[in-house]
Amino acid sequence: MSRVAVMLLFLLAGVASLVLGLKHEVARLEEERRAVLAAVKQLEGEIRVLRARYAYLARPQRLAALAAELGMEPATASRMVALEDIGTRAELAWALRVVALPLPSGASVPVRARPVVPVIGEVGR
Amino acid sequence: MRPGAAEGDELRRLRARLRLLSVVFLLAFASVGMRLVDLERRYGGEERAAGSGLEEQRGPTGAWRRDLRDRNGRLVATSVPGLALAVDPSRLPDRRQAARALARVLSGVEEAELRKRFRAGKRFAWVKRRLSPAEQRAVQELGLPGLLFLPAARRVYPQRSLLAHLLGGVDVDGRGLAGVEFALDRTLTDPRSEEALRLAVDVRVQQLLREELLAAYRRFRAKGACGLVLDVRSGELLALASLPDFDPNRFAEATPEQRRNRCTGSVYELGSLFKVITAAAALGSGRVDLADRFDATQPLRIGRNRIDDDHAKRRWLSVPEILAFSSNIGIVQMSFAAGAEVQRRYLERLGLRDPLRVELAAREQPLWPREWKDIVLATVAFGHGIAVTPLHFARAVAALVGDGRLRRATLVKGGGGVLRDLELPPQLIRDLRFLLWLTVERGTGQRARVPGYLVGGKTGTADKPLPGGRGYRSGEVVSSFVGLFPIEDPRYLVLVLLDEPQGTEATFGFRYGGWTAAPAVGRVIARAGPLLGVPPSTPRARRALLARLQVYPVVNGRTGRREEGFAALRPGG
Numbered sequence: 001m002s003r004v005a006v007m008l009l010f011l012l013a014g015v016a017s018l019v020l021g022l023k024h025e026v027a028r029l030e031e032e033r034r035a036v037l038a039a040v041k042q043l044e045g046e047i048r049v050l051r052a053r054y055a056y057l058a059r060p061q062r063l064a065a066l067a068a069e070l071g072m073e074p075a076t077a078s079r080m081v082a083l084e085d086i087g088t089r090a091e092l093a094w095a096l097r098v099v100a101l102p103l104p105s106g107a108s109v110p111v112r113a114r115p116v117v118p119v120i121g122e123v124g125r
Numbered sequence: 126m127r128p129g130a131a132e133g134d135e136l137r138r139l140r141a142r143l144r145l146l147s148v149v150f151l152l153a154f155a156s157v158g159m160r161l162v163d164l165e166r167r168y169g170g171e172e173r174a175a176g177s178g179l180e181e182q183r184g185p186t187g188a189w190r191r192d193l194r195d196r197n198g199r200l201v202a203t204s205v206p207g208l209a210l211a212v213d214p215s216r217l218p219d220r221r222q223a224a225r226a227l228a229r230v231l232s233g234v235e236e237a238e239l240r241k242r243f244r245a246g247k248r249f250a251w252v253k254r255r256l257s258p259a260e261q262r263a264v265q266e267l268g269l270p271g272l273l274f275l276p277a278a279r280r281v282y283p284q285r286s287l288l289a290h291l292l293g294g295v296d297v298d299g300r301g302l303a304g305v306e307f308a309l310d311r312t313l314t315d316p317r318s319e320e321a322l323r324l325a326v327d328v329r330v331q332q333l334l335r336e337e338l339l340a341a342y343r344r345f346r347a348k349g350a351c352g353l354v355l356d357v358r359s360g361e362l363l364a365l366a367s368l369p370d371f372d373p374n375r376f377a378e379a380t381p382e383q384r385r386n387r388c389t390g391s392v393y394e395l396g397s398l399f400k401v402i403t404a405a406a407a408l409g410s411g412r413v414d415l416a417d418r419f420d421a422t423q424p425l426r427i428g429r430n431r432i433d434d435d436h437a438k439r440r441w442l443s444v445p446e447i448l449a450f451s452s453n454i455g456i457v458q459m460s461f462a463a464g465a466e467v468q469r470r471y472l473e474r475l476g477l478r479d480p481l482r483v484e485l486a487a488r489e490q491p492l493w494p495r496e497w498k499d500i501v502l503a504t505v506a507f508g509h510g511i512a513v514t515p516l517h518f519a520r521a522v523a524a525l526v527g528d529g530r531l532r533r534a535t536l537v538k539g540g541g542g543v544l545r546d547l548e549l550p551p552q553l554i555r556d557l558r559f560l561l562w563l564t565v566e567r568g569t570g571q572r573a574r575v576p577g578y579l580v581g582g583k584t585g586t587a588d589k590p591l592p593g594g595r596g597y598r599s600g601e602v603v604s605s606f607v608g609l610f611p612i613e614d615p616r617y618l619v620l621v622l623l624d625e626p627q628g629t630e631a632t633f634g635f636r637y638g639g640w641t642a643a644p645a646v647g648r649v650i651a652r653a654g655p656l657l658g659v660p661p662s663t664p665r666a667r668r669a670l671l672a673r674l675q676v677y678p679v680v681n682g683r684t685g686r687r688e689e690g691f692a693a694l695r696p697g698g
Contacts, residue, residue: 002141009145013152020159027163045206055200055283060332075655077577082660 189278190299190306190313192321193292195328196363196538200321202282202292202306202373204299208261209277210252214243216271223269227252230263254297255279280306282373287331290367290386291324291536293486294376302376303384305536307486323538325361330354333652334364338621341645342368345604345626345636351387351515352645354653355618357523357609360532360541362483363617363657365389365516387624390487392512393603395622396587397451397638399508399518401607404448404560405525406471407459409553415677417462418443421454427500432457435586435637436569445677448560449568451584453507460506465497468505474547475521476531477513484536489514508587515605519620522607525549526557526581526615559673562612566670567679569639573608573647578654579662579670581612582646584638589625601625606642610650613666616659621645 067073087095100108193202210231217223220243228236231253242250253260254277264272280295282288293304301310305324313322338352347368354364367387371379385391407413421442424433434452447455460468472478481488492512494501504510516534524531529549535541561581564570569584585605588597605622609615621642628634632641654661 002145006145009148009152016152016156020156020163024163027166042206048203048205051200052203052205052281052283055203056285058199059284059287060329061287061336064332074652076651077575077654077659077661080577080655080661 189316190280190295191315191318193305193313194321194323195326195331196323196361197327197329198323199328201284201288201324201326201328202280204278205281207277207279208256209254209275210256210261210264211273211275212243212250212252212269213271213273214245214247214250217243217269220245226267226269227264230267231256231260284328285374286370286372287328287335288326289370289373289383290388290487291326291331291365291485292373294373294379296377301486303486304373304386305484308484309537325356325359325363325536325538325540326365327363327657329656330653331364331366333656334619334649335366337645337648337652338366338368341621341623341626341641344629345623345632345641347623347626349382349385349387349624351391351620351622351624352649353388353516353519353618353620354649355519355523355534355620356541357527357615357618360520360523360534361538362516362534362536363653365536386485386487387515387622389481389483389485389514389516390489392489392492392514393605393622393624394509394512394587394590395515395518395605396508396585396603397453398522398583398585398605398607399505399511400448400451400456401522401525401557401561401583402471402475402477403456403460403463403468403506404444405549405553405557406468407463408444408556409471409549410463410467412464412467413444413459413462415444415556415559419447419455419458421447421452423454425454425457425503427457427503430500430503432503443677443679445560445563446679448583449563449679451564451569456506457503460502461499465502468502469497472505472511474531474545475524476544477511477517477521481514481517481534483516483534484540491517508585509590512590515620515622519607519618522609523615523618526554526561526609526612526618529554558609558612558615559670559677561609562670563674563679565608565612567674569637570606570608570643572639573606573643573650575610575647575651575654577661578610578650578659579612579666580608580610580647580650581615582606582608582643584643586637586639602636604636604638604641606638606646608643608646608650610654611659611662611666613662613669617650617653617657619646619649619653621649 095113098110098112101111102108190202190204192200192204195201212223212227214220221240224236224239224243228234228239234253239252242252252272256264256274256277261274278299280299282292282294289304291304293306293308294302295306296302299314301307301313306313309322312318334352334354338350341347342350350366350368352364352366353362355362365388367385369383371383408415418441421434421437422439424431426432432453434450434454436450436452438446438450438452442450442452442455444455444459446452447459477491478493480490491514494505494510501510520531520534524547529547531544531547533540533542533544558581561583562579564584565573565580565582570582573580573582583606585603585607587603587605589601589603590597603622603624604626605620607618607620609618623641626636626641628636628640635641
């Protein structure tokens with residue numbers, strides 16, 4: 001009887017230490033999880049700071065100054081042309097072709113056709 | 126059995142039981158010991174770090190707010206993590222010495238103020254709400270007990286003063302105090318949504334508007350300035366700037382004058398800008414026609430009051446000429462022809478009596494005339510005796526010259542909506558576009574012309590009223606210009622207003638809207654148009670407007686001889 005009791009006690013002790021070990025493992029993992037979450041939170045914070053910094057560096061006022069330094073200038077309305085106003089390849093080929101125009105004197109002068117495009121400068125001023 | 130043997134057995138059993146009991150006790154103590162080690166490992170560290178655990182009572186400081194982005198996704202406001210410093214004064218060994226040490230390492234913190242906060246018996250006192258990393262290190266090196274480093278969200282505005290009045294600012298607790306931050310405080314602090322809120326503003330357009338506005342504000346040494354760019358088709362505000370402005374990152378340091386939003390938080394008598402509305406009412410009433418002419422040879426007398434023109438022609442003027450040359454005499458007669466009831470109805474239908482509904486803290490109510498006597502009707506016709514915010518007016522003109530629908534002005538992308546359909550005849554809208562184009566092409570707004578775009582607009586120069594409606598200040602004016610482009614089918618409205626500008630040598634001392642505000646609007650249109658992808662106006666659109674000019678010639682002279690008018694039509698004339 002007492003031998004069985006002793007064995008049971010040892011078994012109990014073994015199980016208890018196992019449970020304790022498991023508990024410690026869970027606690028360790030929980031701590032690790034918490035540390036990872038904290039690191040994620042910190043990184044998210046750092047990303048937010050970096051995004052704010054990027055927005056600060058890419059503010060239009062600064063970009064305009066940098067663009068000017070690089071010799072770039074903003075587009076004007078007169079540089080904009082609608083797609084349908086650009087001639088086709090055939091029209092371009094025709095415009096590039098040099099035709100000899102006979103003069104009354106018998107001589108001839110080379111001429112080229114000018115494609116019809118809207119003169120944008122006409123508008124406004 | 127011998128008695129000695131029985132005793133020996135009993136003794137052995139007792140010893141075995143004692144050993145068992147010792148093992149049980151040993152195990153029990155071992156488990157208690159291990160539990161203690163466990164507890165120490167799990168909570169001991171945190172207890173040390175947390176001090177008295179007061180942060181759990183106070184919670185984090187500075188509310189976490191949603192990011193704000195412009196219409197193209199550029200970040201304009203964000204919250205970044207930071208630290209705040211508090212202390213449990215009861216744990217300080219020497220409060221006076223601690224106050225001195227902390228004040229030494231922290232900027233903007235007074236020793237006397239800290240001593241006051243560290244009164245005996247208190248368990249919590251703020252030291253500084255925004256701690257820089259360097260300050261955090263310096264404080265830690267002091268090695269004082271009872272210090273609490275608390276997480277604190279900090280609102281950051283990377284574009285600095287660019288969007289000052291539009292964004293507003295927040296207090297140390299992260300509560301919105303002005304601008305969008307105040308008006309949309311609940312939406313921005315809603316914990317259920319973390320997504321950034323898209324505003325209608327375009328930072329590129331905002332930048333160029335503010336740049337041109339600032340240049341005009343400085344050049345004409347104005348007391349203040351307002352500028353805005355409104356999408357005529359949606360009511361969205363692409364840019365809104367008021368000067369002087371401030372850095373929203375330092376909202377607390379801004380003066381009341383800097384915080385004043387002149388576009389929505391101040392009402393102005395806008396002067397001749399109102400002639401657009403009077404002309405719309407007169408033409409819309411059917412009692413005035415574009416071909417009608419009015420006598421502007423003499424100043425008008427209404428009771429004891431005399432109404433004269435700034436750019437007097439001293440002859441009969443056609444309706445297009447009245448607008449183009451901004452004739453007070455002519456517009457008053459047009460207004461009288463339409464009648465007070467029509468004029469009032471138009472003003473009301475255009476929302477010029479309603480409170481402004483826009484996502485900003487600063488929203489001023491219009492000042493409406495108490496009674497509509499003849500002199501009131503006359504002055505309202507050219508924008509005196511009635512005061513509205515520039516945004517009220519911009520919204521109204523956008524409705525008149527756009528598609529005839531009054532829209533809610535909004536700072537949130539997709540936040541606009543039709544308030545009411547004015548049910549204007551299409552011909553009236555076309556006539557108004559023609560009149561505004563004419564004003565820029567031949568009239569007082571010529572300095573707003575832009576190569577590539579057909580621009581329509583109206584100049585305004587108004588005397589500033591004395592407080593309490595006791596007349597007007599001499600020598601102080603509000604100059605403005607409202608421009609729309611492309612006028613053949615308006616997409617955007619640009620308004621610039623200068624409060625008390627001073628004339629310069631280049632303007633020959635003139636402070637008229639046509640000299641001060643119109644060039645700024647022209648430059649904004651020239652720069653913003655290509656950026657917003659507005660195609661240049663076609664020669665056909667220009668020809669259509671010029672053809673109407675043949676029907677309603679505008680003569681820029683005093684004699685009124687018709688030849689002069691046709692001379693003006695010739696190319697280069």
